Amino acid sequence: MAAATVRGVDRNTSESLMSLKKAVTAASPLALRIVAECPVTKARACDLALPHWTVSTPVFMPVGTQGTLKGITADQLESLGCQICLGNTYHLGMRPGPDLIERANGLHGFMNWKRNLLTDSGGFQMVSLVELSEVTEEGVKFKSPYDGKEILLSPEKSISIQNSLGSDIMMQLDDVVSSTVKGPRVEEAMHRSIRWLDRCIAANKHPDRQNLFAIIQGGLDAQLRKACLNEMTQRDVPGFAIGGLSGGEEKDDFWRMVTLSTDYLPREKPRYLMGVGYAVDLVVCVALGCDMFDCVFPTRTARFGSALVPWGSLQVKQKQYAKDFQPIDPDCQCPTCKRHSRAYLHALFKSDTAAMHHVTIHNISYQLTLMRSVRQSIVDGRFPEFIRTFMKRMFPSPDQYPGWAMEALASVNVALD
Amino acid sequence: MAGSRMQLELSRVVHGTARLGVLKGLGSTGQHSLDVPCCLLYTHFGTVPHLTQDTLHTISSLPFVTQVALSHVAEHQDVLEEFKDGLKKFAGLRDTALFCSLHDPAAPCPTGYTTNKTVSVWGSGGRIDMSVAKFMALQKVVQPDWYQSMADGETWQINASRKRVRKSVDRTLAHLDECLLLHQKSQELDRVSMFGVVEGGDILEERVRSARETAKRPVAGFCLDGFQSGAMDPTLRIQLISAVTKELPEDKPRLLQGVGRPDEVLECVEAGVDLFEGFFPFQATERGCALCFSFNVSPDPERAGGTQTDLDEEQHTAGETQPNGDLNCDDQTQMTCFEMNLRDKRYQDDFRPLVEGCGCYCCKNHQRAYVHHLLVTNELLAGVLLMIHNTSHYQSFFHSLREALAGDKLDLLKKRVLGGSCQLADGINVDNSKRNDRD
Ligand SMILES: [Zn+2]
Ligand SMILES: [Zn+2]
Numbered sequence: 001m002a003a004a005t006v007r008g009v010d011r012n013t014s015e016s017l018m019s020l021k022k023a024v025t026a027a028s029p030l031a032l033r034i035v036a037e038c039p040v041t042k043a044r045a046c047d048l049a050l051p052h053w054t055v056s057t058p059v060f061m062p063v064g065t066q067g068t069l070k071g072i073t074a075d076q077l078e079s080l081g082c083q084i085c086l087g088n089t090y091h092l093g094m095r096p097g098p099d100l101i102e103r104a105n106g107l108h109g110f111m112n113w114k115r116n117l118l119t120d121s122g123g124f125q126m127v128s129l130v131e132l133s134e135v136t137e138e139g140v141k142f143k144s145p146y147d148g149k150e151i152l153l154s155p156e157k158s159i160s161i162q163n164s165l166g167s168d169i170m171m172q173l174d175d176v177v178s179s180t181v182k183g184p185r186v187e188e189a190m191h192r193s194i195r196w197l198d199r200c201i202a203a204n205k206h207p208d209r210q211n212l213f214a215i216i217q218g219g220l221d222a223q224l225r226k227a228c229l230n231e232m233t234q235r236d237v238p239g240f241a242i243g244g245l246s247g248g249e250e251k252d253d254f255w256r257m258v259t260l261s262t263d264y265l266p267r268e269k270p271r272y273l274m275g276v277g278y279a280v281d282l283v284v285c286v287a288l289g290c291d292m293f294d295c296v297f298p299t300r301t302a303r304f305g306s307a308l309v310p311w312g313s314l315q316v317k318q319k320q321y322a323k324d325f326q327p328i329d330p331d332c333q334c335p336t337c338k339r340h341s342r343a344y345l346h347a348l349f350k351s352d353t354a355a356m357h358h359v360t361i362h363n364i365s366y367q368l369t370l371m372r373s374v375r376q377s378i379v380d381g382r383f384p385e386f387i388r389t390f391m392k393r394m395f396p397s398p399d400q401y402p403g404w405a406m407e408a409l410a411s412v413n414v415a416l417d
Numbered sequence: 418m419a420g421s422r423m424q425l426e427l428s429r430v431v432h433g434t435a436r437l438g439v440l441k442g443l444g445s446t447g448q449h450s451l452d453v454p455c456c457l458l459y460t461h462f463g464t465v466p467h468l469t470q471d472t473l474h475t476i477s478s479l480p481f482v483t484q485v486a487l488s489h490v491a492e493h494q495d496v497l498e499e500f501k502d503g504l505k506k507f508a509g510l511r512d513t514a515l516f517c518s519l520h521d522p523a524a525p526c527p528t529g530y531t532t533n534k535t536v537s538v539w540g541s542g543g544r545i546d547m548s549v550a551k552f553m554a555l556q557k558v559v560q561p562d563w564y565q566s567m568a569d570g571e572t573w574q575i576n577a578s579r580k581r582v583r584k585s586v587d588r589t590l591a592h593l594d595e596c597l598l599l600h601q602k603s604q605e606l607d608r609v610s611m612f613g614v615v616e617g618g619d620i621l622e623e624r625v626r627s628a629r630e631t632a633k634r635p636v637a638g639f640c641l642d643g644f645q646s647g648a649m650d651p652t653l654r655i656q657l658i659s660a661v662t663k664e665l666p667e668d669k670p671r672l673l674q675g676v677g678r679p680d681e682v683l684e685c686v687e688a689g690v691d692l693f694e695g696f697f698p699f700q701a702t703e704r705g706c707a708l709c710f711s712f713n714v715s716p717d718p719e720r721a722g723g724t725q726t727d728l729d730e731e732q733h734t735a736g737e738t739q740p741n742g743d744l745n746c747d748d749q750t751q752m753t754c755f756e757m758n759l760r761d762k763r764y765q766d767d768f769r770p771l772v773e774g775c776g777c778y779c780c781k782n783h784q785r786a787y788v789h790h791l792l793v794t795n796e797l798l799a800g801v802l803l804m805i806h807n808t809s810h811y812q813s814f815f816h817s818l819r820e821a822l823a824g825d826k827l828d829l830l831k832k833r834v835l836g837g838s839c840q841l842a843d844g845i846n847v848d849n850s851k852r853n854d855r856d
Pocket of ligand 1: 328329332333334335338362365
């Protein structure tokens with residue numbers, strides 16, 4: 001099962017990338033080459049060279065929380081064309097722990113994944129999963145849910161764990177505040193995140209092979225965002241993430257903060273929009289200038305039998321599919337759609353967990369294929385047209401287009417009819 | 418045997434009763450075959466548990482026959498009726514023959530629901546009552562290559578009375594005659610093989626009667642039912658199986674249902690069994706275990722079975738953690754001495770493959786520590802990787818078994834399989850005296 005089984009994905013052999021790879025090994029462990037920029041929107045297609053693989057952006061990164069992607073083998077993930085996936089520092093730091101993973105030659109060795117890995121800082125999980133966590137200037141203090149011991153996750157500790165995991169991209173520890181919180185706490189978190197960034201940069205033991213990304217904070221306040229952007233872009237980091245969004249805020253606020261961020265981020269560095277993975281959000285945010293995305297949604301929803309399709313989603317477990325002998329999406333080229341019908345998957349959900357794997361494979365394939373089509377349309381100079389076709393397919397009629405998406409697209413000169 | 422092309426060619430008979438051969442005439446055009454002794458590919462509604470076709474086909478040399486249980490199929494009868502092209506096509510199965518059994522050998526089947534005219538199967542939606550007419554209607558929509566006739570197999574319970582056992586033999590023969598009648602009348606089943614079912618509980622005379630009577634019918638082969646592990650004392654079981662196979666024609670295959678432990682497989686092959694249901698690797702997978710018993714009889718040390726010393730050590734330690742595992746015959750879900758429990762903390766920093774020298778996808782790519790991590794974090798990939806390894810290991814064991822039969826190495830194989838601290842199941846003291854006071 002080689003990577004090359006997905007047509008047009010394996011671009012790493014092309015000569016144009018050789019110089020890019022050299023650039024990676026010579027100076028920093030990351031090199032970005034802008035392949036094409038959309039003349040209408042802020043969208044761009046890049047080749048992002050990282051230590052383990054060169055990633056074609058825009059890219060969706062599936063989330064493998066505990067060092068595995070929900071029942072899918074590393075070979076399957078590779079043959080779907082996945083070039084980079086996520087691991088969670090909080091979970092892996094707890095179990096099996098950084099020491100063990102380091103002994104297993106890092107997370108790459110532990111899960112036997114040969115392409116790139118991105119790890120988060122662990123801070124987000126701590127604040128959202130662990131009750132009674134407490135944030136001080138030192139770091140995030142919390143009680144281990146496994147043995148009740150008090151643990152301090154400081155910027156240094158987070159980077160130390162991520163150094164042990166050996167990920168290609170590490171995220172700084174940031175002071176996470178829910179995007180719906182307002183007032184002085186947001187400002188405090190923004191300033192603290194800048195201070196923590198400096199501590200993270202200083203703590204990185206492997207700047208030659210592990211990239212550290214800064215995370216732009218500032219909540220939904222444009223002035224705070226700008227201040228944060230101004231400070232962080234002065235640091236010598238290889239890439240930036242837009243954080244503190246997709247946490248239940250209004251979509252109108254969300255896209256304005258995204259577009260504000262990309263306006264101020266340097267053109268020559270990658271931009272990663274955290275926690276975004278719905279198809280419409282992806283297409284709009286690519287238009288707003290983002291390169292990288294991650295979200296647990298496509299794989300989580302698959303396990304409940306929800307398959308992603310160009311017209312939204314399809315609930316395989318619903319009775320209406322019991323005698324529907326078509327594939328999930330007749331146009332989909334994934335292994336699931338090439339072999340199995342909705343009716344068989346519907347029945348299999350009652351008999352075996354492999355049913356979940358089938359839908360997970362389809363959903364990952366859907367996300368990766370969508371992003372490849374987006375990229376191709378940018379390269380071909382027809383991204384605005386792609387957006388219009390995509391929206392027409394996604395919604396039964398134009399009056400169902402979400403207002404925020406229309407506004408966001410209008411802001412980058414794409415009018416939907 | 419209207420239209421059936423299934424044909425057994427024996428190439429060797431060892432120790433008088435252990436058979437080596439080829440089951441020919443399988444597949445839609447009859448060009449496929451199955452080397453026996455062999456185990457079928459166990460599935461849930463056509464899917465090997467946890468596996469997609471991609472992960473399944475990382476395993477080399479899978480058997481050509483896939484098994485599906487009517488208990489998984491029955492609730493989808495209307496769907497298959499509308500689909501019209503049979504279960505193989507519905508389940509996306511290609512290049513395989515399909516055997517349809519009545520029950521799922523790895524799922525418990527509550528007793529007390531059979532009548533003179535019906536048997537019950539248990540699917541995800543509960544119990545489904547089945548008459549011969551419904552049973553045959555199902556076979557017509559499943560369109561297997563091969564199926565077992567309807568049978569009353571409830572007499573595996575320890576306390577079944579002689580009267581109840583006799584009734585089960587009579588009923589099963591009556592079901593068989595009815596099935597045969599409908600089979601011969603049906604155009605859809607023209608090229609399909611039917612196996613008759615031998616019942617008789619733990620009563621020798623009933624077993625012999627059932628075998629003799631079934632052998633008189635035009636069946637393509639025989640299912641030996643009611644011998645499932647844990648249901649019967651192992652010594653008695655071997656005596657009964659030997660008595661049954663003596664009554665059966667040489668040229669027809671015998672499928673033993675509900676037996677999967679490697680030591681029991683070896684004994685039953687010696688007693689004349691050709692085919693087994695492949696559910697044992699699945700059971701090991703479900704308890705978080707990896708099969709690790711050795712079975713290498715090949716002079717070439719590179720061949721399957723792993724490094725001897727490592728396995729001996731493994732079996733030894735496995736025996737330590739489960740001192741009673743082998744003696745507890747009542748619980749099929751209990752760990753056996755043929756496997757290692759990867760949940761065990763000792764594997765948390767063990768960076769070796771599950772079985773040294775194993776060529777499966779899991780062993781070539783992953784370490785015990787990783788599988789341990791997947792198990793303790795309840796990750797779905799644990800089941801996938803274990804199922805790949807266990808299926809592969811078990812199939813290799815059967816390959817080795819055929820090799821041993823061909824090369825007069827059956828005793829060596831037994832020694833290998835039982836090596837280390839593993840106790841022979843028939844080493845257990847058996848008290849047969851209680852049987853007589855039941856009549
Ligand atoms: Zn698909
Ligand atoms: Zn293996």
